[in-house]
Amino acid sequence: MNPEEAADLLLRDLSSSSAGLSSIEAQRRLSQYGPNALRRRRGVRWPVELARQFTHPLALLLWLAAALLVIVGSLVVAAAVVLIIVLNAAFAFIQEVHAERAVEALAEYIPQRAKVLRDGEPREVDAAELVPGDIAIIEEGDRIAADIRLLAGAIEADMSTLTGESVPTLRSASILDVDVPVLRAHDLVFSGTNCTGGEARGVVFATGMSTELGRIAALSERVKQEPSPLERQVRRVAWLIAAVSVALALAFIPVATFGVHLSLINSLVFAAGLLAGMVPEGLLPVITLALAVAVRALASRGALVKRLSAVETLGSTDVICTDKTGTLTENRMRPIAVWTASGVHDLEADSGTTAAGELLPTLARIASACNNARLTPGEEPSGDPTEVAVLLAARALGAETDAAHREGKRRWQFHFDPELKLMSTIDRDGDRLVVHTKGAPEALLPHCTTLLGPQGRPVPLDAAHHDLITAQVNAFATNGLRVLALAERPLPAGIRPPHRRADAEHELCFVGLIAMLDPPRPEVAEAVARCRTAGIRVIVITGDHPLTAAAIARRVGISGDSPTTVSGEQLDRLTEPELARLLSSEPDIIFARASPETKLRIADALRGQGHVVAMTGDGVNDAPALRRADIGVAMGRTGTDVAREASTMVLTDDNFASIVVAVRAGRRIYDNVRKFIIYIFAHATPEVTPFLVFALGGGLVPLPLTILQLLAFDVGSETAPALALSRDPAEPGLMHRPPRPRSEGVIRGPMLVRAWLFLGVMVSALQMAGYFYVLSSAGWHPGAPVGEGTPLHHAYRQATTMTFLGMIAGQIGTAFAVRTQRASLRSVGVLSNRYLLWGIAAELFLAAVFVYAPPFQSLLGTAALPVGDLLLLVPYPFVVWGADEARRYLVRRRTARHG
The missing domain is CATH 3.40.50.1000 (HAD superfamily/HAD-like)
Incomplete structure (x- = not known):
């Protein structure tokens, strides 16, 4: 079957003709096939996706915290927590929508207008209105809007959007390919590709999601992105926090009811306060900020x-x-050497021609003719980097490389085929036509039957010559050089240039090799x-x-x-x-x-x-x-x-190096996430301890910390240092340890032991020591009344204030302690995180407002402390930090002894 017969059959199958469709028929088919556009298979689901952000495990905990804050009467703080929920949900939703834009990017390859024959006349229509059976007109510079079978003419098409190859390929109505992959068929052009030269007409046979571009869009959509390791781990953290918080709150109710003989209502209120204190309201914002900071930093590094x-x-x-x-x-190829049957010629040496000189002009002529790059004086070379290097080699060997001269002699071209790994041109050389071919040596050699010998005459390409060429290719390649082979074949006089690759690329004469370097x-x-x-x-x-x-x-x-x-x-x-x-x-x-x-x-x-x-x-x-x-x-x-x-x-x-920079940033961020998780978890023990002391005291010990003081500590003083820890510099040895396993949790057992049973216990001991010191100094003894109107009431308020400030002082020591996992803090610099210093300053300022501002004294039940009591708090951060520094020193010694 010839191309014309195949085209007639296709037109018949599509119920069309070379005159195109009528406007009425085109509208009917548009209703039948739908618009020529890429679409999402699942449709719009943004309400569901947005709702999912509000039901994330940590979001549920925050909702619970807000409800508990309402129960205890802290409406302002509850409103702030709800605002955090809304902001986090909106931000996460925006990120998710942005991450799913691959199909939309494919849609950008569809042009807005297309030229077709309608009612027998050329007409411009919206590309979305193209339908199967339309006769499309393609001209140079057009972006092709549908999959089309050419009926007349020939064009050069940039297929890079589908194949990744930047070199244009020939598409011609006069070539009929059978039993080849669709993308290799020379009579077909595809949606999303560009016409770089020529003019043709063709019949549309596929539109929208039925095109090759639509097939890729559907494939990309079916490949579902899974949650990242951090997203999975944050869910685990959330459920762990929920389990611990709820367990403690439930355990507190019977203890308070039967042990301290509180009313059930009061027990529920205290349990609600305890649970509210355990929920880390700042965890999601801190994680989000840490990642956002890293994104900005990586952008400045090229990623x-x-x-x-x-x-x-x-x-x-x-x-x-x-x-x-x-x-x-x-990706800057430069020619290094050429090889012919006479030997190797070094293009970078100053020795001039060698024994290979008689064959070099032929090699240079092929390199110049079978090429589409351009060398314009005073301008940067243009074209594929490999072709530029080949053209530079031709110029170095004395060939004419002017593009106009080359194109004036060209009669036909077979563009580079990425599967065949060959490119050929048919050019006039004097009064004859010559096929010039270049390509990968292993791809070109099977098409050659002769070799251009040392005397400049073809000799049979036998096994020995084949082995010689292969050995030279391997020698070049072993040195990291990219190698192209060149060959030619004079055509008999008086024949028409072959328009099929198979008719041109056979019985070639192997001429030589060009070796190029793309330096690392x-x-x-x-x-x-x-x-x-x-x-x-x-x-x-x-x-x-x-x-x-x-x-x-x-x-x-x-x-x-x-x-x-x-x-x-x-x-x-x-x-x-x-x-x-x-x-x-x-x-x-x-x-x-x-x-x-x-x-x-x-x-x-x-x-x-x-x-x-x-x-x-x-x-x-x-x-x-x-x-x-x-x-x-x-x-x-x-x-x-x-x-x-x-x-x-x-x-x-x-640049590959930018990937490694990004990997290091990712490790640093994960370490920092763990730092502020330990930091936040370390405060669970001192937050719970006052309630346990109160419950286990059987009514003899007044509550060391009020619920509102606990909430003020959680919401007001904890967030700023946690945010600052997300900006902490990397610990030494970050890129000298293996990657963590995919299954490893963001929270591990040793982290919990360090947070709850080491740092947390130290802070708890310090805060309770301060509480009992202030209360005892005022003459309190177990069971003494401290309620309003009693002589000890003011001392009790000062004692709870001491507990509150003791937690903050211990928290400052914790913030410095968690900055390294094993190394000494001196290795990263005690004062190297200026954000932490500012965060601590803000925390101290806020604490002063809570303690000394009359409105907050009334709201939180705080009272001003004498200078002597405040001086007792000064060693707290150093005790916590110093103890953890000693622990890390012992860990390093034990590791070194057993490592």
Whole structure:
């Protein structure tokens, strides 16, 4: 079947003709097929998503805290807690909506207008109104609005939005491809691609979600993003806090009722106050702020993180799957050497021509002719970096590289095919036509039957010559050079240039090789070394030659001398269990000649083994893999909009080192989250202790802390230092410890022991010592009345004030103590966190207002303390901090002795 017959059959199947559809028929089909637009399969669900933010476990605890605050009569504080709930819910919802914009980014590739034949006349219509059967008119510069089968003419199409390849490909109505993948069919053009040259007409056969672009959108939508490790852990923390709080509150009711003989109503009120004190109202805002600060800091370092929780996920990353070109390397190709049958010619040497000189003009002519890059004097070279390097080699060898001269001789072009890994042109050379071809050596060699010999005449390409060429390719690639092969074939006089690749790219004469260097980025080696010390595995996934990829990986320290290299073909033959075994058994592995689709398989296999995976990508077909990975990393300079929207992080400088910076920031943030969790949990013990002392005292000991004082402590004085801890610098050795397992909780047993039974007990002992000191100094004895109107009432108010201030003083010591887990505080600097110093200053100011301002004295039941009592509080922070410093010193000694 010829192309014309195939086109007629398609028009018949679509009930259309070369004159297009009538306006009435187009409207009918628009009702039948729907608008030509990408849409969400699940529809709009924002009310449900927003409501979910209000029922998050910590949000439920905050609702409970607000209800309890209403019960105890603190309406102002209850309103503040409700405001926190609303702000957190709104912020989380906005982040979630932003993270789901990958499909919307795909929709941006649909143009607003399209040219069609309607009622037999050319007409511009809204692109959303295109329907199957429409005859579309495509001209240079148009963005194609639907999947179209060409009926007449030929164009060059930029297919990068679908294939990731930036080199335009030929699409012609006169070429009929059968038994090939859809994207390789030369008579088809696709929605979202661009016409870079030529003019054609074609029939629309797919619109909207039925297009190839729609298929990718649907695939990206089906790949569901899972909660980050931090999101999962915050839920666990919330339920733990809820369980402890409710258990203590329930336990307090019978103790207060039967032990102290309080009324049931009073017992419930005290239990409500206890529960309100246990709920960490500031936990969600502190976590949100910590992540937001990290996002801003990373943005200044070239890494744009789109989801706040992704910062923490970066901290637990233990595998980074990275591209080579542009990420590990500079993506600035320069020619280093050429090889012909006469030997190697060093393009960087000053020795001039060598014995290979007789063959060099032929090599240079092919390099210049089979090329689309441009070298304009006084301007930066334009075009694909590889083609620019090939053209620079041609110029260095004396060839004419003027674009107008080259295009004047060109008769036909077969653009670079990423699967064939070949590009060919048919050019006039004198009075004859010549096929010029370049491509990957292993792809070009099977198409060659002769070799341009040392005397400049073709000789049969036998096994010995084949081995010689392969050995030279491997020698170049082993040194980290990218290699392209060049060949040619004169066409018989008087024939029409072949318009099929298979008719042109056969019986070629192999002429030589061009070796190019894309040097590694200077900062990558250090970044890789930091990954190694941090226990992070780096896997290279590239479309380059295996030896070239291995050489670059070896040069930057990713692999040793003998890494395992897996080609795309080998990977395609592996089953999922075999791929999983390969990834787990081979520490140094490189995936070469890999297509973007293989990234999804690799990401699935690694995540199936429990790894937290960061995956780089830049093409539209990288989007599913970027969404599947725990951290999808898109390239900001060379990446497509779809890849950037599908990712969770965008590298504005396309630099691998920026990923490592982000990983370090993620670890620091996770450490800081743990710091303020310990800080907040450490206050549970001193908050509960006064109630337990009161209950166990059997009525002999008055309540050491009022409920309103407890709430003032929780809401008023705890938040500022906690916020400051989120800005704490990293502890030494942060990148010298392995990543934490995905299953490891944000709260661990040793943290609770340190918070509740060490720091908390110390603060409790200090505050209760202060309470009994003030009360006893006034002449109190167990059982003495302290109610209003009694002689000891003022002393009792001073004693509860001492308890209140003792908690704050101990809290200051706790804030300094939790800044390091094992190291001495001197290692990070006692005064290095200026935000903490300001937070403590604000806390002290607020405490002074609570104690000395008459309105708060009346509200909270506080009373001014004499200077002597205040001086007793000065050592409290140093006692708490010093004791924890000693504990950490003993931990370090024990670790060193057993390590």
